[in-house]
Amino acid sequence: MTNHEFDVVIVGAGGAGMRAALESSQRAKTAVLTKLYPTRSHTGAAQGGMAAALANVEDDNAEWHTFDTVKGGDYLVDQDAAEILCKEAIDAVLDLEKMGLPFNRTTAGKVDQRRFGGHTRNHGEAAVRRACYAADRTGHMILQTLYQQCIKQEVEFFNEFYVLDLILDSDPQAAADGDEVAVAGVVAYQLSTGEVHTFRAKSVIFATGGAGKVFKTTSNAHTLTGDGMGIALRAGLPLEDMEFFQFHPTGLAGLGILLSEAARGEGGILRNSEGERFMERYAPTIKDLAPRDMVARAMANEVREGRGCGPHKDYVLLDLTHLEPAHIDEKLPDITEFARTYLGVEPYTEPVPVFPTAHYAMGGIPTNVNAEVLRNNTDVVKGLYAAGECACVSVHGANRLGTNSLLDINVFGRRAGIAAAEYANSVDAAPELPADADATVAGLVASLRETVGGDGTERVAQIRKELQETMDMNVQVFRTAESLAEAAGAVKGLRERFASIAIHDRGQRFNTDLLEAVELGFLLELAEVVIAGADGRKESRGGHYREDFPTRDDENYMQHTMAYATPEGLRMDWKPVVVTKYQPMERKY
C-alpha cells in the first residue's frame, strides 16, 4: 500500500474532471485519478454541440435558454441551478475558445451555432441556433482541449487508477441533521501493478461520468459503469433521480452507437415504414427536433404499432438523403462514417436504421449549485464535490436537452474545481485517514482473487448480460409496475448469483478481469436504485414513462427522488424541486 497526500483529489478525467483540475491546480496541490487515460474518457464521444446563448447567428439570450432547460426537463429542474448553467454558458464557451478549442466558424469568424432539440427562441416559438459545435466532434475537441490545457499546467495525473472507495470522517447516515461530516480521502487500485493506494485529501471531487452500461443498448462506453455513483451510495450517501435515464432517439439500430441529434439539427428526418415523417403527429411545431424523451417514445410507439422497418420491424429510419453530400461531409462526417463502417449503409443515398439507445443519466450524486455533495436534503459533506454526469445538480430534471451536458461539465466542473480548492485552502488539514483506510478495497480485491480456481460457478459476463437484457426489456422507454417488478426480481436474483462468481485472472498486473467484476458490482447496485426510483414514481415525466400512469402528476411527484443504501436495503425519500420563475405547464412542442 502506498499513501499520498494532496489538497484536492479529483476522481475522473473526463470533461468535468479536467475542467475542475484546471481551476483547482492553479490554486492548490491537485491530483487527478482516472481509470482511463484522460483522452479515453467518454466526453470524447460527444458529438453534437454545447449550448450557449451567444447569439452569434440568431437573436438569443440566457433566459430563453433557461426556460428551455426547465421545460425540457419537464419542470423537475432546479431552476436556480438552471439559471446559473445558462448564464455561465456564454463564458464557458468563450473560455474553451480561448483555450484553443477549434469551433466551427461563421463567415464573420465567430463561433458558429446550430439547432438542437428543445432549444427555442422566445419560449418555444421556433427552433433557435444555440449549439456551438466543431463538426460532429464537439466532445472530442473539448476533451482534447482540456487535456492540452492540463499538460500546459502540468496537472498531476494518476492514470489507470481505479478509485474504489471514499473515506469520510464519520458515517453520514448516523450523523444528525446539521452535524458536520467531512471527506478524508479516497482509496484506489492501480491497474498496472495491482497495488492499493490511499489518497488523503482536504477536498475530493467526483467526476466519474455515466452509468449507461446498466442497459444493453447504449451509446455509452464499456467503461461507463457508474463507479462514482456506486461508491457514493456505498459510502452512505444518497443518489438523486436515478429513474430518469435518457434514451437517445437515434442510436444505430442493434448497436446503440450514437448518431447525434445534430443529424436532425442539420435537417435529417425520421420516417417510419410507410415513409411518413411521423414526428409531425407527435410534435407539430418543432417535429424532429422535439426533446429526446418525446422523440424516443414516438419512435418506440411507431415500432409497437407495427410501422417499424426492417425484417423484424424493430427500428425506424433517419433520412439524410435529401441533404447535400458536401453539407453532410462538412457538418456530420463522423456519424455518417459510423453508419458506413458498422451497418454498411451509405447515408448519402440510403436512410439509416436507428432506434433509441440508453444515453444519459439525469440522476446521480446530489449536489447544490456549488457542486457540494449533499448527504440529505440540506446538509453537505464538507470537502466533497461532484460534477458532470455522475452528479445531479439538477439542471437536467427529468430529461436533459441535447448539448446541455457538455455545458454542464464545463460550468459545474469549473465551479467544483474552484470550490474544492478554496475549501482546501481554508482548512488546515484533512481528517486523518484511519489506519485501515484501505481495508474495504483490499478486502474486495482479495475476496475476488480468492474466487480464481475456487468453487464459484458464475461468470461476470453472463450476469452482466442478463442484467442488461432485463433492463432493456423492462426499464427502458416504456415502464409499468409489472415490468419493474420483473426487473427488480431479476436483479435481486443476479445479485445473489454475483456472490458466487469466479474470475479467471490471478495475475497482479493489468488484471482487467478483476475490475470487470468490481464494475459489475456497481452496475447491479445502481440498477436496483433505478428500478426502485422508477417504481416509486407513479407518473410519467421526461425520460421516465409509466404506461400505467401516462400523465405527469405535479401534485404528488413534483419532487426529486432520493435513494439511500442502508443495511436493510434501499430507503427512498423525496427532495423538493427549486422553482424560481417558471411554474409547471404542460409540455407541448
Added chain:
Amino acid sequence: MWMWVVHRATGVAIFFFLLVHVLDTSLVRVSPEAYNEVIGAYKTPIYGLIEAGLVAAIVLHAFNGLRIIAVDRWTWALRRQRMLVWIVWGIFAVLMAGFLPRHLMHVFGGA
C-alpha cells in the same frame, strides 16, 4: 513502406559500390595495366550481371528519389503517392528493358 525499404537497400548498395568503383578507378593513376586488368574483370559475365543489378539499383533509387522529392513538395503528388510508386516501377521497367538487352549483348556478345 516497401518503397522505403527498396530505397534504403538500393541506397546502401550504391554507396558500397561507389566506394569500390572509386578505388578501382584510382588504379588509373597507378598504371594502365593494373586498371585494365581490374576493369577487364568487369567485362566478365558475372560482373556484367552485377553491373546490371547496379544500374537497376541506381534507376530505382533515382526515380524513387524523385518520387520522394515530389511527394514532399507537392500535395497532389502526396495524395497520389501509390500511383507514383507504380510509375516508378513503370519507368524502371521501361529503362531496364531498354538497357538490359544492349548491356547483356555487350557482356555476352563478347564484342
Added chain:
Amino acid sequence: MTATAEKTEEVGAVESFTVTLKILRHDPDGLDGREPGAEYWEEFQVEAHATDRVLDALHAIKWEQDGTLAFRRSCAHGVCGSDAMRINARNRLACKTLLKDLNPARPITVEPIKGLPVEKDLIVDMEPFFASYRDIMPFLMPSGPTPERERLQSPEDRERFDDTTKCILCAACTTSCPVFWTDGQYFGPQAIVGAHRFIFDSRDDGEWDRLEILNDQAGVWKCRTAFNCTEACPRGIEVTKAISEVKRALTSGEV
C-alpha cells in the same frame, strides 16, 4: 425504400461463422509455470456475426473462454483511441475492424502495437508516446491581449488544420512507422500531427517554438515518407501530408 429493406435484411439476419484468432500473449506475472514476461501465441475460436468487430471477438474470448486476456478498450466505436493493435500485421482499432472484412477463413493474428514496451498481452506502456506528445507543447500559445469575446477565425483559417484536430492519440500511426521501430527517440508521426494542429492554427503564435522542437535530430526530418502512418490512421488523417506541411514550413520559413 426497397433498397433499404434489402440492406436491413442483412443487418437483421443472424448469419454466423467461426473465426480463429491467433493472439500474441505476454504474461508479466509468469503464471502457470511461465517465465515472467513470457511471450507466446495462443489460438482461440469464436462464433461471430456479420456485424461483429475484432473487439467483439476479443470480448467473446475474455468473457467466455479466458478471462486473463488483457486489452484496453472503452468507447467501442473508434473515438477514444484505446484499442489500437496489430491485426493481420496492420495497425488498426479493434473496434473499427469488422471480422468479415478480414477473410475469416484464415486465422486472424492479433499483436500489440510495435515499438512500445509490452505490459501484458495487448496492453503496451503508452507513456513514451504521450511524452512525445507533451514535448511538442500541444496547447494554444496566443500572444497579445486576451479578447473579451472569442478570437475571430475565418472558416478558411479553421479549415487549414481541421484534419489534424481529429487525432484521438491512439498511437496507430507512430507504432506503424518503421523509423520509430528502429529509433524510439523519433517523436513519431502523432507528435507531428499534434504540433501541426497548432502550427497551422491562425490563433496560435507559438508555431516557431514548435517548429524549433521538430527541427531536432529526433524530429520531423526523421520521417522517410514511408506512409505507414497515413495508412494506419483510423481517423483518416492524412498524416504524411501533415508531416510534409511541417517540413515545408521549416524549409520555406513560412507558415
Added chain:
Amino acid sequence: MTAPELTAPRRPMNRRTVGGAERWSWIFQRVSGVVLIVLIFTHLFVNLLTGDGVSQIDFAFVAGKWASPLWQWWDFVMLVLAMMHGTNGMRMLVNDYATRPFVRAMLHWALRISMIVIIVLGSLVIWTFDPCPTDAAGELLEGVPSFCESVL
C-alpha cells in the same frame, strides 16, 4: 464586442531555426539527388550504352574522357556529390539503427573518414591524371590512348 482584429504577426524565422543540421541534410539530400540524376545518368549512358557499352571501357577510354576538362569536372562533381549524398544517407541510416552512442559515434567516424579518403583519392586521380603516362625511360606505357603518340 471588442475583439481585436486577428492580425497576429507571423514571427519571422529566427536564426537558430535556420541552422538545423538535420534540416540542411534533408535539403541537401534532395538537391544533390536531383543533380546526381543528371550526372549519373549521363555517365552511365556514355559509359555503358554508347559505342560498345561496358566492353569498351579500358584505360584508353577513361583517358580519352579525362582529356577533356568537361569530363574532369563532370566526374569530379559527381564524385563529390555522390559521396556526400551517400555518406549523408548512410549517416541517417546509422542514426536509425545504431542506438548505442559509442557504436553510433564509431560508425559516424568510419563514414566520415571513408568519405574524405574516397573524395581525396578520387579527386587526385581525376586532376592529376596523366592520360599518357610514360615509364622511367620516357616510353609510353602499354594501353595508352592512341592520341598520345601524336603528342610525343
